[in-house]
Amino acid sequence: MKYVDEFRDGELAKNIAANIAREADPQRNYRLMEFCGGHTHAISRYGITDLLPANVRMIHGPGCPVCVLPIGRVDQAISLAREHGVILCTYADTMRVPASNNLTLMRAKAGGADIRMIYSTQDVLKIARDNPDREVVFFAIGFETTTPPTAVAVKQAATEGLENFSILCNHVLTPAAMHAILAVEGGVSLDGFVGPAHVSTVIGSKPYEPFADDYHKPVVIAGFEPLDVMQAILMLVRQINEGRAEVENEFTRAVTREGNLKAQALVNEVFGLRDAFEWRGLGSVPHSALKLRPEFAAFDAELKFAVDYVAVPDNKACECAAILRGEKRPQECKIFGTVCTPENPIGSCMVSSEGACAAHYSYGRFREDA
Amino acid sequence: MIKPNYTRPLDLKNGRVEMSHGAGGRSMAQLIIELFAAAFDNGYLAQGNDGALLPPVSGRLVMSCDSHVVSPLFFAGGDIGCLSVHGTINDVAMMGAQPLYLAASFILEEGFPLSDLKRIVESMARAAREAGVPIVTGDTKVVEQGKGDGVFITTTGVGVVREGITLSGHLAKSGDRILLSGAIGDHGMAVLSQRENLSFDAPIVSDTAALHGLVAAMLDCGAELHVLRDPTRGGLATTLNEIAKQSGVGMLLREAAIPVNPTVEAACEFLGLDPLYVANEGKLVAICAPQDAERLLAVMRAHALGKESAIIGEVIADAHGFVQMTTKLGGRRIVDWLAGEQLPRIC
Numbered sequence: 001m002k003y004v005d006e007f008r009d010g011e012l013a014k015n016i017a018a019n020i021a022r023e024a025d026p027q028r029n030y031r032l033m034e035f036c037g038g039h040t041h042a043i044s045r046y047g048i049t050d051l052l053p054a055n056v057r058m059i060h061g062p063g064c065p066v067c068v069l070p071i072g073r074v075d076q077a078i079s080l081a082r083e084h085g086v087i088l089c090t091y092a093d094t095m096r097v098p099a100s101n102n103l104t105l106m107r108a109k110a111g112g113a114d115i116r117m118i119y120s121t122q123d124v125l126k127i128a129r130d131n132p133d134r135e136v137v138f139f140a141i142g143f144e145t146t147t148p149p150t151a152v153a154v155k156q157a158a159t160e161g162l163e164n165f166s167i168l169c170n171h172v173l174t175p176a177a178m179h180a181i182l183a184v185e186g187g188v189s190l191d192g193f194v195g196p197a198h199v200s201t202v203i204g205s206k207p208y209e210p211f212a213d214d215y216h217k218p219v220v221i222a223g224f225e226p227l228d229v230m231q232a233i234l235m236l237v238r239q240i241n242e243g244r245a246e247v248e249n250e251f252t253r254a255v256t257r258e259g260n261l262k263a264q265a266l267v268n269e270v271f272g273l274r275d276a277f278e279w280r281g282l283g284s285v286p287h288s289a290l291k292l293r294p295e296f297a298a299f300d301a302e303l304k305f306a307v308d309y310v311a312v313p314d315n316k317a318c319e320c321a322a323i324l325r326g327e328k329r330p331q332e333c334k335i336f337g338t339v340c341t342p343e344n345p346i347g348s349c350m351v352s353s354e355g356a357c358a359a360h361y362s363y364g365r366f367r368e369d370a
Numbered sequence: 371m372i373k374p375n376y377t378r379p380l381d382l383k384n385g386r387v388e389m390s391h392g393a394g395g396r397s398m399a400q401l402i403i404e405l406f407a408a409a410f411d412n413g414y415l416a417q418g419n420d421g422a423l424l425p426p427v428s429g430r431l432v433m434s435c436d437s438h439v440v441s442p443l444f445f446a447g448g449d450i451g452c453l454s455v456h457g458t459i460n461d462v463a464m465m466g467a468q469p470l471y472l473a474a475s476f477i478l479e480e481g482f483p484l485s486d487l488k489r490i491v492e493s494m495a496r497a498a499r500e501a502g503v504p505i506v507t508g509d510t511k512v513v514e515q516g517k518g519d520g521v522f523i524t525t526t527g528v529g530v531v532r533e534g535i536t537l538s539g540h541l542a543k544s545g546d547r548i549l550l551s552g553a554i555g556d557h558g559m560a561v562l563s564q565r566e567n568l569s570f571d572a573p574i575v576s577d578t579a580a581l582h583g584l585v586a587a588m589l590d591c592g593a594e595l596h597v598l599r600d601p602t603r604g605g606l607a608t609t610l611n612e613i614a615k616q617s618g619v620g621m622l623l624r625e626a627a628i629p630v631n632p633t634v635e636a637a638c639e640f641l642g643l644d645p646l647y648v649a650n651e652g653k654l655v656a657i658c659a660p661q662d663a664e665r666l667l668a669v670m671r672a673h674a675l676g677k678e679s680a681i682i683g684e685v686i687a688d689a690h691g692f693v694q695m696t697t698k699l700g701g702r703r704i705v706d707w708l709a710g711e712q713l714p715r716i717c
Contacts, residue, residue, distance in 0.1 A: 001635050010626075013699045047701015119641075226699050342709030363703040366692045 007225030008046070016230040017051040024237050030056045032236055033326050034194040035178060037064030037354025038224040044363035046226040056233065059188065060356035062177055062281055062324040063196060065142040066093045067348045067355045070280045071312040073170055074099035076302075077139045080168065081105075081113035084305045087131060089124040090139040091146075092117045093352045098345060100312050105139075121153035128157070128165040137301045140167040145198040147171045147290065148263040151270040154292065154299050166301040169291055172277060174199045175207045176288035180279070181325055182215050188326035192236040194229060195221035197251055204259025208247045216245040223251040270296055278311055280348055281324025320347035323356050330357040331368060337361055380404045385484040392478065392512030405488060406508060409495035414471070414506035422506035424471060427530045434461035435526040443490065443520055445561045447576030448651075450523055451493035456580045456651060457602070458527040459501055463582035464598045464654065466537040466589060467529030472498060474525050475509040479518035490521060501580040503527070535589060541596040542617035546685040547663035549656040551584065551670055552577070552678040553629040554606050558648035559637045572637045579652030584673045591669040593662035600654050607646040607705045609655055610693045620688025623695040623705060627682045647708050657685060 024030060034040055040060045043049060049058065062068050074097050081088040088105070095106045095117065109115040114134075118124055121138060128136040140150045150167060157165040174196055181187065195208055200221045208219045218239035222232030232250045239246060249255055270293060277289030292300045301307065314320060318340065319333035330336050330349065340346040342358050349357035377400060390397040407415055414422040438454040448456075455472065462469040474494065478487065498505050505525075560576040585598060597617075601609035606628070614621050630638075630645045638645045652675060658666050663681055670676035683695070693705045 001632055001639065004636075004639060008698055010698050010700045017700075045703060046697045046699040047703045048699070050701040051699070342706075358709075362706040362709070366690070366694055366702075366704050 004225070007223070007227045009227065012227055013051060013230060016227065016234055020056060020230070020234050020237055021053045023234070023241065024053050024056050025241060026055065028055065030237055030240060031059055031189060031191045032056065032194060032233060033059045033061045033181075033188070033190050033192075034229070035061035035063040035174065036194075036196045036199070036224075037067065037352065038197055039194055039222065039229055040064070040356055040359050041354045042224055042226050042229050044359035047363070048226055048229060049364065049367075051230065052233065056237065059190065059326040060323070060359070061181070061193075061326060062279070063143065063174065063199075064349070064352050064354040064356075065146070065172075066097050066352045067320070067324060068172065068177070068279045068281060069094070069097060069141060069170060069348060070278045071099055071314065072278070072310050074105065075312065076307045076309060077168055078103055078105060078108045078113070079307050080137050080301060080305060081108055081115050082111075084135070084307070086114070086135040086137045086305070087127060088113070088115045088137050088139060089118045089127060090115065091141065094139060094141060096345060096351050097348050098351075121149045125153055125156060125162065125165065128162050132164060135164050135166070138165070138167045139170070141170045143172055143174050143196070143199050144202045144267075147267050147271065148202065151266045154270050154296055155266070157299055158296060163298070166299045166304050167292070168301040168307075169271075171271065171290040172279065173288050173290070174203070175210075176285055177279065177282060178208075178211060180282045180285045180288070182211065182217065184325065190217060190326070191240050192218040192220070194232045194236070195219045195247070197222060197224045197228070197254070200251065200255040200259065202260050202263050205247050205249050205255060205257050206259070212245045212247050218245045218248070220248045221251050221255050223254065269293075278309075280314065281321040315346050318347035320349045320357070323349050330360040333357070337365060380484060382484050382488050387478045387480055387482040387484065387487065387512055389480055389512055389514070392510055398510065401510065405484075405491055406510070409491045410498065410505045410508075411495070412504040412506065414504060415508075422471070424506070427470065429530040429532055432462050432465040432467035432529045432531055433526065434458060434465070435524060436461055437522065437524040439519065439522050440561060441519060442561070442564055443486065445564050445576055446574065447556075447560055448578040449490055449493050450521060451490035452497035453578050453651060454523040454525045455494050455497035455501065455503075455505075456578050458525040459503055459580045459582055460600045460651075460654070462527040462529035463580075463585040464537070464600055465529070465531060466535040466585070466595070466598065467531045468586065469501070469503045469527050469529040469582050471528045472503055472505045472525050473507045474505050474523060476511070477518055477522040478510065478512045479520050480512055480515040482520050487521065490523075494523075497580065501582065503580075537595060537598050539597055539599065539613045539616035542613050542619050542657045542685045543596065544619055544685055544687040545660050546596055546657045547660050547681050548610070548621060548623070548683045548685065549658065549663065549667060549670065550606065550628065550680055550682045551581075551654045551656070551676040552652075553631045553634065554601070554650055554653060555630060555634040555638060555645035555648035557651040558605070559634045562641070563637060572633055574631070574633050574637060577650055577652035579675055581652065581654050581675060584654070584670065584675045587669055587673050588656065588666060591665060593666040593669070594659035595656060595666070596659070597657040598654055601650050603649050604708045605645070605647040605649055606655065607644075607693065608708050610705065611691075611707045613655075613657065614691045614693050617685070618691060620686045620691060621683055621693040622686050623683035623693065625695050625698045627680050629678045629680055646705055660684070
């Protein structure tokens with residue numbers, strides 16, 4: 001496939017791998033966090049770990065939208081569908097996220113709730129138009145990448161006067177989460193970040209500059225193709241070797257310093273900052289999520305329906321929280337691969353293919369024997 | 371003038387399925403005679419009894435059945451009708467059997483257009499005729515509107531295995547080679563690309579086909595075949611995992627050797643799907659002794675339905691039963707069982 005195969009080329013991968021192996025100082029360890037689930041998935045799916053020297057270790061970050069969604073948020077969505085009788089529209093990834101009472105959206109659907117998987121926010125608008133006598137709620141989740149399409153839908157609904165449409169807003173912000181990881185006392189020790197790909201196309205590279213300037217952590221923004229990731233790792237190794245801490249951009253074909261100004265303006269018009277938002281793994285993080293601005297309050301499902309957020313603790317044995325902070329590896333969780341599997345996930349990291357646990361289980365668990 | 375034996379023919383143009391078409395009365399008889407029997411047209415069906423009386427066969431019998439609930443009912447390269455014939459013929463053929471007869475059972479939803487039903491039945495008849503496997507008996511039920519989804523078809527097939535042939539999912543041995551008869555993912559992506567809520571157009575055509583001819587050629591060449599299976603639902607990955615589990619072995623695939631059509635690859639990329647998990651309806655996986663792999667490959671490639679056949683990997687000893695793959699990038703990964711469902715209702 002043109003324009004894709006070029007970024008998955010085995011020969012080029014060998015060259016970059018050889019450079020990393022040559023340049024990585026055997027006297028030290030390189031602990032690099034790939035923030036995004038997209039990178040976690042690429043690393044696992046293409047077997048990039050096999051191409052890295054043992055002292056270059058990738059630590060999976062919290063950038064998987066469904067992984068950081070706390071139980072209470074899924075409970076709210078289920079309650080909307082079951083108790084309030086709305087048509088709940090959701091991206092497919094959230095269908096299997098564990099909620100309270102052994103429920104998931106999938107199980108709630110099987111139990112008769114009207115929950116529909118959609119591919120685009122435009123599908124939600126269509127469902128709302130086609131069902132004028134029903135309330136239609138979009139379970140809006142994700143980082144800065146999925147926020148603009150939600151903003152478009154809200155604006156469109158406002159223009160059309162689509163009164164039966166609303167959103168349960170769970171859009172979260174990447175820099176706030178990176179900040180939270182670095183701010184934890186005695187938390188994970190990191191030497192650098194592979195910076196987000198798609199998120200950065202929207203927000204640009206500028207928001208990462210404080211991590212380089214204030215925390216002295218190098219950041220290399222990388223695309224989601226395997227060669228992008230490998231090149232970013234090489235660039236990080238070089239920065240670390242040279243004692244530099246800068247924001248570098250490997251993904252120049254899509255990311256600029258300023259990002260997509262149009263999308264940013266649209267998001268700013270529709271959304272404002274929440275004072276705080278609970279993340280699975282990171283706890284309550286100030287200014288880390290978005291809510292609809294008062295002008296669009298009519299489309300806020302949390303105001304429209306009585307669905308208060310109730311925080312629910314994770315399963316005690318589940319290590320998702322520590323894994324999302326990069327402090328533990330999936331295989332260090334007692335229930336990994338035994339009680340908790342992709343078929344029967346206990347924690348959210350086992351749900352999405354971008355989750356650290358699901359990625360390791362599905363692609364990498366053969367290494368456990370070695 | 372009164373015509374005592376006259377019945378007005380079915381309105382196959384504008385008519386619709388009614389509850390009476392499944393009620394056992396005259397209109398059901400009419401539907402059967404004017405539509406099903408006319409299309410499937412064979413002596414066994416013409417017996418008009420509760421079952422078909424078949425001549426004796428010599429050899430071990432294979433029997434298999436398969437329900438079809440695909441949505442949409444019509445897709446590029448086929449429809450639920452030919453799919454229901456191919457699906458069951460293939461299941462019988464994967465046992466190393468020569469398929470002999472089919473039975474077909476229809477669940478129709480009240481209000482379903484008879485013109486669509488006619489298209490489906492004629493497509494089934496054509497598929498059965500081309501395969502040389504007659505539909506010898508059947509059944510029709512009608513459910514109320516809203517209780518079905520147009521048409522569900524269940525087919526059952528019977529076949530006979532000749533002496534000396536034993537194929538089974540538990541016979542894969544360490545060292546065996548894994549062969550695939552062509553590009554993967556065509557059927558699943560053809561169906562998916564025609565879902566109404568997916569606004570993309572891809573020129574992808576389902577690979578639905580009856581594979582018993584290809585299987586016969588493979589059996590005739592005398593290669594030491596251990597396993598045959600068609601990677602339908604769950605795709606190639608699921609099929610290989612099933613075999614690995616049954617045989618208590620592992621597998622090592624080479625990603626670069628697995629054929630995928632560029633349009634399918636692009637559509638999968640676009641939707642975030644992995645072609646390894648996308649359904650096929652006209653492909654088979656063969657596992658054979660290593661010394662016969664090249665010969666078998668040549669036979670498969672010589673057949674119209676196996677032109678793109680490839681040796682995609684080998685069976686290895688592994689107590690965990692992991693299916694692993696060397697990626698194009700040069701790393702290694704597991705090709706795991708499908709968790710959850712990748713695509714709804716594709717066959």
